[in-house]
Amino acid sequence: MSEEITLQPEIQTDIQNPKPEVRVGVFVCDCGNKIARVVDTQALCQRVAELPEVVYTTRAAYPCSKDGLERMSQTIRDRDLNRILVAGCSPRLMRDRFRQIGQSLGLARSFVNMANIREQCAYVHPDNPSAAFEKAATLIEMGVAQLVTVSAETPRVGRVVKAALVIGSDLPGLTVATNLADSGFRVVLVEPGGGIGENIPNDLLTKTQHQLVEKGKAVLQHAMIVIISKARLVEVSGHPGDYEVRIQQGDQITTYGVGAIIVANAAQLKSLGDDQWFDRQRVKTQAEFEGELDDATEPGNWLTLNDIVMVLCAEKSQLERCSRTCCNIGIRQAIRAKQLNPNANVTVLFRELYLGGIGEAYEAEFMQARELGVTFFRYRRDRPPVIGSQMVDIIDTLTGEPIRIPFDRVVLTMPLIPQANAHTLAALLDLPLDDEGFLAEPRVRLRPGGYAEPGIYALGSSQRPADTDEALFQAYLTSSRVMRFLRQDSITVETPVAKIDATLCSGCGNCPQVCPVSAIKLEKRDGVLSLSQVDELRCFGCGNCVVVCPTKAITLPGWDDAVIPAQISAALQSRSFPPGAPKIIALACEWSAYAAADVAGAHHLSYPANVRIIRTNCSARFDPYHILWAFINGADGVFLGACPPGECHYGIGNLYAQERVVKIKTELAAHGVDPRHLHLEFLTVDEGAKFAQAMKDFVEEVQTDIPGR
Amino acid sequence: MIHLTIDDKSIEVPEGWTLLDACREHGFYIPTLCYHPALEPYGGCRLCMVETSQDGRKPRLVASCVYPCEQGAVIKTNSEMVVRSRRITAELLLASAYNSPEILALGEELGVKEVRYKLPEENDCVLCGLCVRACKEIAGISAISVIQRGIAKKVAAPFQLTSSRCIGCGTCALICPTGAFKFSEISGVHKLTLQEPAYQRRYYRVSAELDLRPNFVQDVTALLTTPKGEG
Numbered sequence: 001m002s003e004e005i006t007l008q009p010e011i012q013t014d015i016q017n018p019k020p021e022v023r024v025g026v027f028v029c030d031c032g033n034k035i036a037r038v039v040d041t042q043a044l045c046q047r048v049a050e051l052p053e054v055v056y057t058t059r060a061a062y063p064c065s066k067d068g069l070e071r072m073s074q075t076i077r078d079r080d081l082n083r084i085l086v087a088g089c090s091p092r093l094m095r096d097r098f099r100q101i102g103q104s105l106g107l108a109r110s111f112v113n114m115a116n117i118r119e120q121c122a123y124v125h126p127d128n129p130s131a132a133f134e135k136a137a138t139l140i141e142m143g144v145a146q147l148v149t150v151s152a153e154t155p156r157v158g159r160v161v162k163a164a165l166v167i168g169s170d171l172p173g174l175t176v177a178t179n180l181a182d183s184g185f186r187v188v189l190v191e192p193g194g195g196i197g198e199n200i201p202n203d204l205l206t207k208t209q210h211q212l213v214e215k216g217k218a219v220l221q222h223a224m225i226v227i228i229s230k231a232r233l234v235e236v237s238g239h240p241g242d243y244e245v246r247i248q249q250g251d252q253i254t255t256y257g258v259g260a261i262i263v264a265n266a267a268q269l270k271s272l273g274d275d276q277w278f279d280r281q282r283v284k285t286q287a288e289f290e291g292e293l294d295d296a297t298e299p300g301n302w303l304t305l306n307d308i309v310m311v312l313c314a315e316k317s318q319l320e321r322c323s324r325t326c327c328n329i330g331i332r333q334a335i336r337a338k339q340l341n342p343n344a345n346v347t348v349l350f351r352e353l354y355l356g357g358i359g360e361a362y363e364a365e366f367m368q369a370r371e372l373g374v375t376f377f378r379y380r381r382d383r384p385p386v387i388g389s390q391m392v393d394i395i396d397t398l399t400g401e402p403i404r405i406p407f408d409r410v411v412l413t414m415p416l417i418p419q420a421n422a423h424t425l426a427a428l429l430d431l432p433l434d435d436e437g438f439l440a441e442p443r444v445r446l447r448p449g450g451y452a453e454p455g456i457y458a459l460g461s462s463q464r465p466a467d468t469d470e471a472l473f474q475a476y477l478t479s480s481r482v483m484r485f486l487r488q489d490s491i492t493v494e495t496p497v498a499k500i501d502a503t504l505c506s507g508c509g510n511c512p513q514v515c516p517v518s519a520i521k522l523e524k525r526d527g528v529l530s531l532s533q534v535d536e537l538r539c540f541g542c543g544n545c546v547v548v549c550p551t552k553a554i555t556l557p558g559w560d561d562a563v564i565p566a567q568i569s570a571a572l573q574s575r576s577f578p579p580g581a582p583k584i585i586a587l588a589c590e591w592s593a594y595a596a597a598d599v600a601g602a603h604h605l606s607y608p609a610n611v612r613i614i615r616t617n618c619s620a621r622f623d624p625y626h627i628l629w630a631f632i633n634g635a636d637g638v639f640l641g642a643c644p645p646g647e648c649h650y651g652i653g654n655l656y657a658q659e660r661v662v663k664i665k666t667e668l669a670a671h672g673v674d675p676r677h678l679h680l681e682f683l684t685v686d687e688g689a690k691f692a693q694a695m696k697d698f699v700e701e702v703q704t705d706i707p708g709r
Numbered sequence: 710m711i712h713l714t715i716d717d718k719s720i721e722v723p724e725g726w727t728l729l730d731a732c733r734e735h736g737f738y739i740p741t742l743c744y745h746p747a748l749e750p751y752g753g754c755r756l757c758m759v760e761t762s763q764d765g766r767k768p769r770l771v772a773s774c775v776y777p778c779e780q781g782a783v784i785k786t787n788s789e790m791v792v793r794s795r796r797i798t799a800e801l802l803l804a805s806a807y808n809s810p811e812i813l814a815l816g817e818e819l820g821v822k823e824v825r826y827k828l829p830e831e832n833d834c835v836l837c838g839l840c841v842r843a844c845k846e847i848a849g850i851s852a853i854s855v856i857q858r859g860i861a862k863k864v865a866a867p868f869q870l871t872s873s874r875c876i877g878c879g880t881c882a883l884i885c886p887t888g889a890f891k892f893s894e895i896s897g898v899h900k901l902t903l904q905e906p907a908y909q910r911r912y913y914r915v916s917a918e919l920d921l922r923p924n925f926v927q928d929v930t931a932l933l934t935t936p937k938g939e940g
Contacts (some may be wrong), residue, residue: 032733043758061736065733066726093847602885684879686893702736
């Protein structure tokens, strides 16, 4: 931990530059003496100055200090540098600081980069200064190669249309619509049925019925809300903040521009199929029974039914998910039946009772039912009630005894299933569905509160059955999220975005298929072939399309086919590998293996020094050509590091990588390279120890396989 | 410009610098734990204490990472008072993180001979706040914060649940000086279901079609007649 700072005179090297358009300045950091203790930074400066593009090198104890940054910007101005490489700690900590300096001087963000000679070098090879020095020199050479080839990134700015589309006219949908409209956003409300605020179901709590009526009135009267009844969404184009939606009403299709789309579809009750063997006169669904109760309004008029058996969670044997509403409705119906006919025997058979909601309303109902004499029996999931012609047989879980209950009315609770249009909606909006057909809640960790992309939101029973309170809660949450999103003046996307060279594109259609966010579309072009078009605000730069493009028409600035091979070549042509040691290239996804390597460095976990790590944005960008390029240029092994399945920040880039590795291995084997010399490891960001161990094992394996070494 | 004296050396620094900035710039070593150049100073670990006296006033200890340089201040970075303060701080850190190599090295460096106190349970987290600040200032997320007070104080996501704001960048795990940060406990891992039909469809398509050789279009007429070519 001791950190004696040595203040040595700065070395400044000025070299005549053969390529005046690229003037790289290299700033080597001692980090107090955390780096200088292992790596001779002065010698490093001299070594790097030999590179043709480098016009200036210097070293400092702390380039990141206030004074260091000031001096750096002064130097950039004085020496007219247009590419900056800071050799120091991990770019994940300090690169933004340095990029801000570059930006203030008019340099593109991508023209300022860092070589990680602390976490990847000084921290992990403290016992081997000569190897650490060579590795540091190579890392800087790779960084320079990257800077020389990289193109400028320009952020794209898109507008935000101050309007939202709400699909669904139940309580959550109406709530979101009024909330947004009250805040001054135009709302297009698409309702699949018709008649907002009418036909309120009786089985709801009185409170909820009032809410529905009130919200319905508010929506109907609101000047900012356009209601399109009996309509459906037929087409969506555009990107977050600026969607164009087409809505079909009858034969008429209208186009609206909206900034956000909110899916608030209700779920529907599964219907009891006609092919059931039950006596349908005596076995009813909960909804049908509700109708019967409504018809029998006067107490005492309802004497025909004496033995009523309610089966909760019926038809649920293969489904895991609680439908949330049916227990409450069932208990309410039991109370009403008891009130209508106090002599009736009402039995409720349940698997689990869900008395959700906020406040005590539901539990109070349960207690009321108990007091009125409703009997409750719990049955086990693997022993569901057997409905006979006269009796219902169950096995009571408390006593384990079989019980026969006579009935003249059985009420079956049907589960909630997705709306019939859920599949169409999911396809239109490119949203994933879960096993039961509800909209899946993807990657809560990565995309909180929102949905697959920032402009699309799903709530309530479109994701899973929700009771009223839960759905309302979600509606308010979503409203606030949507408002925050729509309040933005513009959307700026700074991540690199794929670009297509129209002269090279053959219109083969590979790229739209692999794009995880549907940012690429084929468009007709004059002449013979169609052309791929990238939505620049939707693309998040995973690089998958670049890999599958057969004509190499797609480039991803910062990670393109010039930059990564340039780094591989710089890493391999360097004299830095000790004789006899295997040369290992590691392509590391910045969300997993690169981060894990940093953590390994921070914890001073040593691994072999003959590894050169190249950062990529996603494992989807592990290009087979790059891997082959590494082998052709003399690499003995290529290590790939990706996120574990299910944790990819770009969807499923890691699975693409895994699939490609299998293919490349067969190809390698066909050309006389041992397929074991290509290794894919799944790592999460904090698995430093696993990274170090995997690296050790891999290098050892490659080492033993190299003939004559 | 501000003139001040550090360890009998007269120096000059621009206005607005902290004492730590001045010391680092002029080569005076100050141990730190919660300081990171990429983050705003925090003044949490109290290891960077230095002695300052001005206009003949009684010398006092200040945290150099947050204390500004003052005109005519006389700073001592290694006086007896400073060394004793740092040693006690290190000893208290060792009382909870008694097996952390980083804290042990720090204790050794600051001359801690024996640790008089020991918490019954080892806790490597020394509450330096680096992870919380990195999440806010570097990642721009604020998924985690320091919660509760006193000895119950700890780093956690809201409601001590796994965070839904976390983007999984791992900057917190990287910046943690003692390696105490348990990334998976805080960020939580929500696995993407691979049953999602759209993803699955694409995935299998690509795996069937990807070929290492450039598959130039063999038959242009076939391409033109398929709906694929028309988008």
